[in-house]
Amino acid sequence: MxxxxxxxxxxxxxxxxxxxSLKEIAGEAIFAAVQDCGIDHVDGVxxxxxxxxxxxxxxxLGTYITDWIGAKHVSAVRLESACSxxxxxxxxxxxxxxxxEVEIALVVGVxxxxxxxxxxxxxxxxxxxxxxxEVDQGLSFVALNALLMRRYMHETGWQHxxxxxxxxxxxxxxxxxxxxxxxxxxxxxxxxxxGMICDPINLMDASPIGDGAAAIILVPADKVSGRVIxxxxxxxxxxxxxxxxxxxxxxxxxxxxSSKKAYAQxxxxxQDIDFFEYHDAFTIMAxxxxxxxxxxxxxxxxxxxxxxxxxxxxxxxxxTMGGLKARGHPVGATGVYxxxxxxxxxxxxxxxxQLEKARIGMAQNIGxxxxxxxxxxxxxxx
Amino acid sequence: MxxxxxxxxxxxxxxxxxxxSLKEIAGEAIFAAVQDCGIDHVDGVxxxxxxxxxxxxxxxLGTYITDWIGAKHVSAVRLESACSxxxxxxxxxxxxxxxxEVEIALVVGVxxxxxxxxxxxxxxxxxxxxxxxEVDQGLSFVALNALLMRRYMHETGWQHxxxxxxxxxxxxxxxxxxxxxxxxxxxxxxxxxxGMICDPINLMDASPIGDGAAAIILVPADKVSGRVIxxxxxxxxxxxxxxxxxxxxxxxxxxxxSSKKAYAQxxxxxQDIDFFEYHDAFTIMAxxxxxxxxxxxxxxxxxxxxxxxxxxxxxxxxxTMGGLKARGHPVGATGVYxxxxxxxxxxxxxxxxQLEKARIGMAQNIGxxxxxxxxxxxxxxx
Numbered sequence: 001m002x003x004x005x006x007x008x009x010x011x012x013x014x015x016x017x018x019x020x021s022l023k024e025i026a027g028e029a030i031f032a033a034v035q036d037c038g039i040d041h042v043d044g045v046x047x048x049x050x051x052x053x054x055x056x057x058x059x060x061l062g063t064y065i066t067d068w069i070g071a072k073h074v075s076a077v078r079l080e081s082a083c084s085x086x087x088x089x090x091x092x093x094x095x096x097x098x099x100x101e102v103e104i105a106l107v108v109g110v111x112x113x114x115x116x117x118x119x120x121x122x123x124x125x126x127x128x129x130x131x132x133x134e135v136d137q138g139l140s141f142v143a144l145n146a147l148l149m150r151r152y153m154h155e156t157g158w159q160h161x162x163x164x165x166x167x168x169x170x171x172x173x174x175x176x177x178x179x180x181x182x183x184x185x186x187x188x189x190x191x192x193x194x195g196m197i198c199d200p201i202n203l204m205d206a207s208p209i210g211d212g213a214a215a216i217i218l219v220p221a222d223k224v225s226g227r228v229i230x231x232x233x234x235x236x237x238x239x240x241x242x243x244x245x246x247x248x249x250x251x252x253x254x255x256x257x258s259s260k261k262a263y264a265q266x267x268x269x270x271q272d273i274d275f276f277e278y279h280d281a282f283t284i285m286a287x288x289x290x291x292x293x294x295x296x297x298x299x300x301x302x303x304x305x306x307x308x309x310x311x312x313x314x315x316x317x318x319x320t321m322g323g324l325k326a327r328g329h330p331v332g333a334t335g336v337y338x339x340x341x342x343x344x345x346x347x348x349x350x351x352x353x354q355l356e357k358a359r360i361g362m363a364q365n366i367g368x369x370x371x372x373x374x375x376x377x378x379x380x381x382x
Numbered sequence: 383m384x385x386x387x388x389x390x391x392x393x394x395x396x397x398x399x400x401x402x403s404l405k406e407i408a409g410e411a412i413f414a415a416v417q418d419c420g421i422d423h424v425d426g427v428x429x430x431x432x433x434x435x436x437x438x439x440x441x442x443l444g445t446y447i448t449d450w451i452g453a454k455h456v457s458a459v460r461l462e463s464a465c466s467x468x469x470x471x472x473x474x475x476x477x478x479x480x481x482x483e484v485e486i487a488l489v490v491g492v493x494x495x496x497x498x499x500x501x502x503x504x505x506x507x508x509x510x511x512x513x514x515x516e517v518d519q520g521l522s523f524v525a526l527n528a529l530l531m532r533r534y535m536h537e538t539g540w541q542h543x544x545x546x547x548x549x550x551x552x553x554x555x556x557x558x559x560x561x562x563x564x565x566x567x568x569x570x571x572x573x574x575x576x577g578m579i580c581d582p583i584n585l586m587d588a589s590p591i592g593d594g595a596a597a598i599i600l601v602p603a604d605k606v607s608g609r610v611i612x613x614x615x616x617x618x619x620x621x622x623x624x625x626x627x628x629x630x631x632x633x634x635x636x637x638x639x640s641s642k643k644a645y646a647q648x649x650x651x652x653q654d655i656d657f658f659e660y661h662d663a664f665t666i667m668a669x670x671x672x673x674x675x676x677x678x679x680x681x682x683x684x685x686x687x688x689x690x691x692x693x694x695x696x697x698x699x700x701x702t703m704g705g706l707k708a709r710g711h712p713v714g715a716t717g718v719y720x721x722x723x724x725x726x727x728x729x730x731x732x733x734x735x736q737l738e739k740a741r742i743g744m745a746q747n748i749g750x751x752x753x754x755x756x757x758x759x760x761x762x763x764x
Contacts, residue, residue: 001482021514052509053435057517059509060464060623063753067623073639075618076754077470078462082442088459092474099481100383127434127441132403135439236457241442241449257455371445372458 001098004231005224008037008217009340014181014328017211022112023068029213044102045076048089048109050332054124055116082128084367086335087374109336110213128368130242144369146198149284152250156299163283164191165305174322176352181328205283207324214336233262233377243369254373255292262375270294275317277338279366335365346380383480386613387606390419390599391722396563396710399593404494405450411595426484427458430471430491432714436506437498464510466749468717469756491718492595510750512624526751528580531666534632538681545665546573547687556704558734563710587665589706596718615644615759625751636755637674644757652676657699659720661748717747728762
């Protein structure tokens with residue numbers, strides 16, 4: 001396989017974009033990425049999206065977006081793996097360039113959720129879980145995560161308040177990210193007082209949905225001179241679709257497997273990762289991700305957060321631009337946002353969020369309740 | 383890129399499978415493919431599906447199916463490009479093996495449409511077209527094809543009855559295919575008397591939907607000894623999503639482009655293709671495909687059919703197992719069915735439908751009204 005470099009990035013602010021359509025949002029991110037690297041064409045388009053069939057009554061998004069941006073006749077396809085659709089698209093674009101099939105790949109993750117009433121979004125999000133054994137029993141996606149969080153608290157002894165530092169860190173980092181959905185300082189007090197959604201998950205444990213798009217341009221690394229941001233690890237793994245089918249539901253085995261594979265591809269270990277854009281859709285997922293990826297011992301995720309190790313310039317900065325919790329979670333776009341943010345850090349263009357040490361970054365995107373997990377590691381060769 | 387071989391195939395009969403769920407249908411095709419080649423594991427799963435978000439309230443199909451078949455922890459993703467989702471999945475599996483990322487790829491196309499009421503299916507199928515400029519104006523997918531057919535008849539002078547040979551050939555070929563939806567001889571009389579759906583498209587111009595799945599196992603060609611069925615061309619191209627945005631709507635430029643690219647990859651020309659599994663979702667698409675792929679002159683598709691050149695063992699046999707018209711069109715699965723049928727012919731296992739000359743076969747899958755077209759060429763090295 002050829003080495004692959006990311007040369008262009010673009011993103012839109014995540015918010016309720018009532019005045020823009022799905023393609024306009026996608027186009028905004030794409031044109032930003034194209035301008036960022038100055039290319040004049042693309043050879044393949046890879047779209048990450050979860051919900052357009054229902055939320056926008058539009059499928060065939062590869063064509064739809066390719067047509068809108070004027071990339072005439074280019075091959076285009078949509079990738080879907082629920083909330084990890086964005087990094088599934090990135091991985092497809094990466095493999096297309098790595099294989100030699102495509103010279104310039106455009107990856108875009110887009111989600112336009114405010115076309116749908118909220119009740120539909122809840123049932124649409126639940127299509128990530130098992131229709132047969134979870135959703136038909138009335139479980140929503142939040143409820144599934146609430147069960148996991150309750151079980152984890154039971155097993156480890158951590159209390160609800162111990163998850164506060166994950167959300168506080170995310171909100172602190174989002175303050176200076178102009179693309180983030182929330183610019184709101186979060187205190188422990190506010191966290192504790194937030195309204196309950198599904199016990200023990202309250203509003204400050206859950207990430208907000210939103211409309212947004214992020215885009216990345218990939219090319220063979222040997223076409224780039226000077227600083228090169230290379231994709232050095234790309235791995236995906238699955239688990240049972242229903243969480244109750246797992247012997248050990250509080251261990252994200254797909255996160256462990258995909259991160260181990262990505263470490264091996266990159267010739268790295270968890271200690272080498274400078275920062276981690278994790279999938280904090282819920283605070284419980286933040287804790288489970290840190291543990292399964294080998295950044296701490298089992299059951300010790302909340303301790304890492306409590307001791308400040310996840311903060312800016314600490315041992316393992318996470319959610320450095322706000323994470324899903326505060327940057328926002330436009331589901332099928334999230335995976336691309338995460339990688340865009342890794343690239344911002346590796347380039348040294350993360351503004352006030354810039355880390356001192358940012359040579360190797362990892363992004364991990366979770367589809368379903370831990371059922372389809374994709375890990376990417378990127379590296380700056382400077 | 384490594385050369386890639388198809389070593390296992392499986393398919394289910396296409397019908398209304400009220401007693402089986404989506405995963406059971408997919409599993410049936412997958413286990414047939416696994417048995418066919420005797421592998422004991424797969425490394426990557428690529429699912430082609432268009433409608434499960436609405437028809438089955440289930441997304442994350444990569445995980446869902448991987449879990450069902452017991453392929454623990456394997457990477458899995460769904461590909462969607464409307465009615466060409468099946469060959470989009472095949473192409474993704476092909477690239478994953480070609481790149482060296484995956485050793486054994488499982489490609490499965492599946493659609494389970496009888497969970498939904500018919501009216502919903504009509505609106506779900508329309509998500510392949512432009513929601514902004516076609517569907518919002520009340521166009522269904524049949525109506526779109528009716529406009530194209532009417533325009534073509536106006537431009538070329540062919541009459542409705544001149545399209546009969548396409549459907550008669552498809553039905554004749556389906557008679558001996560046990561997996562086909564219809565086993566019903568079609569005469570010109572029956573064709574002419576069929577009920578009108580959307581003038582000039584009548585029931586015998588349109589392909590039937592249905593439930594079904596088809597699966598293929600791909601491996602590096604150098605792992606196979608003896609007869610090898612190689613994928614020698616794989617190309618995709620797009621056009622505007624709305625048919626009215628094309629300068630020349632009766633010319634399938636995406637079919638021309640993707641077939642030309644596939645010919646070039648394979649070092650072949652149209653004259654070298656022994657048979658063609660085309661996308662005869664409507665008879666007009668049959669005519670347009672033959673022309674755009676260079677098998678006849680523009681406007682001469684119906685003449686090829688009238689003169690019998692598309693029949694078994696004639697100049698260019700098409701729809702050799704019944705085509706979309708009579709084998710059936712379970713939308714996201716169709717592209718995989720087409721390639722399974724190419725492989726049956728190349729292997730010499732097409733039963734009573736076996737062609738005398740079947741060394742090089744081509745399959746072409748159309749998403750949207752000609753907006754996302756994927757062409758594959760396979761070759762038997764015997």
